[in-house]
Amino acid sequence: MIREIEYPDVEINVVRAKEPVEATILENYIATAAGSPNFIRHITFDLRNTPLEGKFVAGQSIGVIPEGVDEKGKPHKVRLYSVSSPSKGENGEAHLVSTTVKRVIDEHWETQEIYTGTCSNYISSLKPGSKVKVTGPSGKRFILPKNPQEYNYLFFAAGTGVAPFRGMVMDLMDAGSTNDIALIFGCPYRTDLLYKSYFEDLNTKIPNFHYLKSVSREEPRGDGSKYYVQYQLIDNRELIEPILKKDNTIIYVCGLKGMETGIYQILAQQGYLDYLRVSDDLLTKDPSTWSWDDIKTLKPSDRMHVEVY
């Protein structure tokens, strides 16, 4: 049984939405490759001379308040964005915090009108030098433990859900981790492999870092089905199983709501119940016979962190 995992005490809500502070956009560049139908940007905020300077750790989120008012004439509400910078700040500068933001663009089912998400499009369009109202930090559970180099990690990310893992992996590299770190990243197209060169470079140079990609719409599984991150547990079992079996491995899942269920299902089928909280009732049945409704009752145990929205 794994010993109790200790987490650092991190500060939250240093700046609240009632009294946001002004950050300056330092950089804002497209993070997807040419030809991608998605617009995802790497945006860095300069928090110099604000109470937020040096306050964010990898895994926490920054709040952004868009300018203007909503349809009801009320000021826009804060939206959260995971920081993608390491805990020491982007490029090691404590006043710089980065995010990975996708423009939300939807067609309304009934009216067929295009709806562009308020905040994601607002910040994605800001030019370097622009001012923006920010809050935070938000979140105290989805972070690395104390002495992070003592653990192994399986990071499951879908799309912009990779943001916190960029920062966490950078923290682990700084901590000189020699334990296993597997980043399992899923995106629709090859053009959407965010931070690809950074992760590919680590994959080549760092023997304990493993980068597994699931490109859902371009690189199907052997049976022709879409490649989702959870299927790496099956298709790359040789690499992943020895990591799962170690008693100092922690799983983190970030991205689309719903992605966690497929991960729970395969972990249960493979017998890794340590990572799950299972009801006593379900424990009386063989996991391979659990129905989808049974799977939906599962929760992560202390060895798994899930942040999906």
Ligand SMILES: Cc1cc2nc3c(=O)[nH]c(=O)nc-3n(C[C@H](O)[C@H](O)[C@H](O)COP(=O)(O)OP(=O)(O)OC[C@H]3O[C@@H](n4cnc5c(N)ncnc54)[C@H](O)[C@@H]3O)c2cc1C
């Ligand atoms: C902890 C946390 C971390 C997050 N991290 C990230 C991150 O790192 N990167 C990232 O890109 N996102 C992240 N998000 C999501 C982010 O907070 C926003 O929810 C996202 O950017 C959409 O906000 P928006 O203002 O652009 O869209 P909104 O304007 O809030 O719209 C959201 C959705 O509501 C619907 N909608 C709302 N109003 C209408 C309307 N009038 N007509 C039709 N449809 C409508 C649309 O379908 C739209 O997709 C995170 C969320 C959380 C909770």
Ligand SMILES: NC(=O)c1ccc[n+]([C@@H]2O[C@H](COP(=O)([O-])OP(=O)(O)OC[C@H]3O[C@@H](n4cnc5c(N)ncnc54)[C@H](OP(=O)(O)O)[C@@H]3O)[C@@H](O)[C@H]2O)c1
């Ligand atoms: N801290 C946080 O909580 C946090 C941080 C960042 C982002 N997010 C959230 O993460 C989401 C990311 O969305 P995105 O638009 O950036 O992603 P995206 O680029 O569309 O990529 C998502 C990938 O996951 C696949 N997928 C779809 N359903 C899945 C399932 N059930 N199981 C596993 N994989 C599945 C998609 O495949 P197909 O599309 O081909 O089916 C696609 O390949 C957003 O909702 C954002 O709010 C949360």
